[in-house]
Amino acid sequence: MAYQYDLFVIGAGSGGVRASRVAASKGYKVAVAEGSALGGTCVNIGCVPKKLFVYASEYGHGFDEAAGFGWKHEGVQFNWSVLRDNKTQEIERLNGIYGNMLGNAGVEVISGFARFVDAHTVEVDGKTYTAERILIAVGAKPFIPTFTGSDLVVSSNEMFYLESLPNKALVVGGGYIAVEFAGILNGLGVDTALAYRGEQLLRGFDQDVREFASEEYKKSGIDVRLNTDVERIELADATNQNGARIVHFKDGRSEEFGLILYATGRVPNVGSLALEKAGIETGKNGAVIVDNNFTTSADSVFALGDVTDRVQLTPVAIKEAMALIDYWFEGKDNNFDYDNIPTAVFSQPAIGTVGLSEQEAEARGIDFRVYQTDFRAMKHTLSGGTSRSLMKLLVNNGNDKVIGAHMVGDYSGEIIQGLGIAIKAGATKADFDATVGVHPTSAEEFVTFSAGSLKERK
Ligand SMILES: Cc1cc2nc3c(=O)[nH]c(=O)nc-3n(C[C@H](O)[C@H](O)[C@H](O)COP(=O)(O)OP(=O)(O)OC[C@H]3O[C@@H](n4cnc5c(N)ncnc54)[C@H](O)[C@@H]3O)c2cc1C
Numbered sequence: 001m002a003y004q005y006d007l008f009v010i011g012a013g014s015g016g017v018r019a020s021r022v023a024a025s026k027g028y029k030v031a032v033a034e035g036s037a038l039g040g041t042c043v044n045i046g047c048v049p050k051k052l053f054v055y056a057s058e059y060g061h062g063f064d065e066a067a068g069f070g071w072k073h074e075g076v077q078f079n080w081s082v083l084r085d086n087k088t089q090e091i092e093r094l095n096g097i098y099g100n101m102l103g104n105a106g107v108e109v110i111s112g113f114a115r116f117v118d119a120h121t122v123e124v125d126g127k128t129y130t131a132e133r134i135l136i137a138v139g140a141k142p143f144i145p146t147f148t149g150s151d152l153v154v155s156s157n158e159m160f161y162l163e164s165l166p167n168k169a170l171v172v173g174g175g176y177i178a179v180e181f182a183g184i185l186n187g188l189g190v191d192t193a194l195a196y197r198g199e200q201l202l203r204g205f206d207q208d209v210r211e212f213a214s215e216e217y218k219k220s221g222i223d224v225r226l227n228t229d230v231e232r233i234e235l236a237d238a239t240n241q242n243g244a245r246i247v248h249f250k251d252g253r254s255e256e257f258g259l260i261l262y263a264t265g266r267v268p269n270v271g272s273l274a275l276e277k278a279g280i281e282t283g284k285n286g287a288v289i290v291d292n293n294f295t296t297s298a299d300s301v302f303a304l305g306d307v308t309d310r311v312q313l314t315p316v317a318i319k320e321a322m323a324l325i326d327y328w329f330e331g332k333d334n335n336f337d338y339d340n341i342p343t344a345v346f347s348q349p350a351i352g353t354v355g356l357s358e359q360e361a362e363a364r365g366i367d368f369r370v371y372q373t374d375f376r377a378m379k380h381t382l383s384g385g386t387s388r389s390l391m392k393l394l395v396n397n398g399n400d401k402v403i404g405a406h407m408v409g410d411y412s413g414e415i416i417q418g419l420g421i422a423i424k425a426g427a428t429k430a431d432f433d434a435t436v437g438v439h440p441t442s443a444e445e446f447v448t449f450s451a452g453s454l455k456e457r458k
């Protein structure tokens with residue numbers, strides 16, 4: 001049977017854009033349907049605008065820190081609408097670049113939300129399209145638990161377009177988005193509380209990193225409240241939908257906030273796809289189940305990125321797209337390696353991490369040692385700031401290979417990328433020791449760890 005397209009991609013986000021662009025450049029006839037803005041979550045309501053907000057909020061501390069270096073600042077003011085609108089302008093510029101990139105590659109962009117008709121056919125706004133292969137790259141959407149007053153909170157989606165900044169905000173959650181936005185709000189001068197229902201923030205990260213980061217967030221001015229859960233929320237004035245909210249916590253306390261952000265996870269965005277029409281199986285939270293070649297239970301349908309709910313990161317979605325391209329064009333069987341993915345949390349201070357945490361290494365039964373240090377970064381000797389940095393290296397005693405690197409402190413995200421290469425390449429502690437440090441930096445600590453920094457493990 002002749003199909004209209006070799007490939008129809010649903011969703012022009014991180015994974016979908018890469019897959020459609022490269023497939024088209026290799027000769028496939030490709031269409032991509034996008035119901036919202038080109039570039040997906042990362043470009044529009046994720047990584048990029050978030051990082052711009054982080055830069056903006058870092059100035060908040062920067063002005064104070066500059067005094068110790070001789071700068072005098074008076075009458076410094078922050079204007080939210082300038083930041084928000086400049087950010088939106090930049091994002092629109094990027095949307096245009098994505099449109100050009102797809103157009104230049106020969107990809108047909110179809111505006112609208114797609115849904116399945118069968119395993120080779122999709123429908124967008126009443127029009128049907130057939131394709132030999134269909135790729136689901138629809139990403140994820142915020143999950144907010146349902147409770148009394150849950151309609152009075154916002155998700156990260158809305159944070160990028162707020163009419164105004166509140167005086168006082170509550171962020172609920174303990175993952176990437178919660179700590180990043182708590183840092184942004186705090187840096188922009190909002191009185192910020194971060195409430196997490198568990199014992200410690202950032203589940204899944206190294207325990208020392210979690211504890212250290214949590215303390216640093218407190219020092220930076222965030223009111224971190226652990227073991228804190230919300231019971232219900234109501235309007236302070238029932239006639240003012242946009243006014244203050246009263247949060248009733250489960251411990252009986254109540255408090256007023258101008259804004260409540262729920263950052264309680266993201267779930268696959270499959271609701272309107274009619275996956276059952278194509279016989280596509282889903283798992284927990286609706287995640288599309290795929291095999292190691294990103295093939296769903298329907299042979300002609302593939303899925304990657306956040307919709308598969310494995311590792312929700314842009315570079316992972318992009319690498320998965322490239323692996324799928326290799327499978328389609330080179331017949332290469334995939335064994336995508338989800339180990340040793342470097343990642344950064346753009347909180348303030350930032351966290352960079354790659355490889356195993358101490359707890360993961362223990363769970364795997366590895367015989368390993370840990371080098372660890374924490375110190376006041378040179379900048380803060382004059383800034384008056386009390387923040388400290390943490391660095392940690394895990395080394396396998398069996399073969400001397402570095403199996404994990406973790407950092408909390410300025411530039412962690414930048415520093416961890418290089419360490420990711422070293423660990424991926426199988427570098428040993430001896431390789432790290434043989435590397436000349438860059439002085440004076442924080443990063444040089446990673447190549448100067450000596451026996452004196454060995455951590456006593458229980
Ligand atoms: C606030 C925030 C900050 C983040 N920061 C980072 C970061 O710093 N670093 C990082 O690596 N990752 C970050 N992420 C995660 C990153 O954005 C995602 O992992 C990444 O975008 C996933 O790519 P994807 O291709 O799977 O989906 P997406 O980029 O989400 O793209 C999916 C696209 O599909 C479209 N779509 C959905 N349904 C349909 C349909 N039926 N028809 C047509 N189109 C449809 C959507 O509109 C969207 O454009 C962040 C996420 C958030 C929310």
Ligand SMILES: NC(=O)c1ccc[n+]([C@@H]2O[C@H](COP(=O)([O-])OP(=O)(O)OC[C@H]3O[C@@H](n4cnc5c(N)ncnc54)[C@H](O)[C@@H]3O)[C@@H](O)[C@H]2O)c1
Binds near residue numbers: 202
């Ligand atoms: N810098 C980055 O690379 C970056 C930044 C943002 C997001 N992301 C990606 O997006 C994903 C989603 O981010 P996220 O922060 O929304 O999710 P997350 O899974 O990292 O964190 C969700 C948090 O919400 C808590 N939670 C869940 N249900 C709850 C409930 N009912 N009540 C209270 N708390 C609840 C969880 O315990 C957890 O702490 C991340 O896992 C990450 O992969 C990456």
